[in-house]
Amino acid sequence: MRSPTTQKIAPFTGEGAYHGSTKPRPTPSTPAPAPEPPVEEMRPTTIERYATSGATAIGTFDATFPNRYEIVSRLPVPTQDEIRNDGITFVWAPLEQALAEAGPITRRVLEEMAAHLDG
Numbered sequence: 261m262r263s264p265t266t267q268k269i270a271p272f273t274g275e276g277a278y279h280g281s282t283k284p285r286p287t288p289s290t291p292a293p294a295p296e297p298p299v300e301e302m303r304p305t306t307i308e309r310y311a312t313s314g315a316t317a318i319g320t321f322d323a324t325f326p327n328r329y330e331i332v333s334r335l336p337v338p339t340q341d342e343i344r345n346d347g348i349t350f351v352w353a354p355l356e357q358a359l360a361e362a363g364p365i366t367r368r369v370l371e372e373m374a375a376h377l378d379g
Contacts, residue, residue, distance in 0.1 A: 299354060332376050338365050 297303045310318065338346075346363030353361065355377075359370050 298357075333372055335368060335372060 342365055346365040348361055348363050348366060355374060359367060362370055
């Protein structure tokens with residue numbers, strides 16, 4: 261049974277925030293430099309535009325997003341074992357790289373999505 265005296269305490273590292281991991285991370289000797297975006301369209305440009313124009317404030321605007329969707333296919337619900345063994349479940353990367361790194365479930369979703377992409 262847990263009690264305040266037996267409860268393990270560790271600094272929060274962010275690792276496993278959704279999975280309950282408390283494994284300590286090693287302290288890096290030097291901070292890693294921020295990587296360059298792999299493709300031009302991922303490069304941030306807003307600050308550059310404001311610096312070039314001489315503007316010192318970002319204007320207000322109304323952001324509106326249309327609530328449109330279309331169900332184009334339905335995938336089978338994975339089993340608990342498939343979910344557990346999937347490995348990488350989401351990848352922020354260009355599609356080709358994501359397909360190469362994704363686990364079986366995520367790859368199946370990405371391949372189904374790719375069939376409906378334009379461009």
